[in-house]
Amino acid sequence: MTDYPTEPADILEAAADLLQSRGWQQRAFSDHADPRKATAFCAIGAIRTATGYSLAAVEYQNFGAVLYNVYRERYVYSMQASVALAAKVGGDVPAWNDRPDRTAEEVIDVMKHAAKDLRNRAALHE
Secondary structure, eight states, X not given: OOSSOOSHHHHHHHHHHHHHHHOBOSXXXXXXXXXXXXXXXXXXXHHHHHTTHHHHHXXXXXXXXXXXXXXXXXXXXXXXXXXXXXXXXXXOHHXXXXXXTOOHHHXXXXXXXXXXXXXXXXXXXX
């Protein structure tokens, strides 16, 4: 069991909350290699941090194969949420995030709308 969200909608909401509370940036996943010390993230960096993937990546380098399963699991969750966001923005999330006219508020809003859309689709199939 993980202490991080595993459903794409939950991950996107957690990532949006992370951007609101700690900050947004462009052209890099975060402003520090260790996500615990970062004060800003891009959209993908926020998703990776929300799933625990960024931290697992740092720990995997330090502890090797012991954490490989955690690293792999969190990577999968990160990719699922990234694909959901890509569908919402029409493709390349990093390029979308890094557009010169993009704002933090817009990124946060789109992530929250993508999460809501995913939940609405899931509710239709119940």
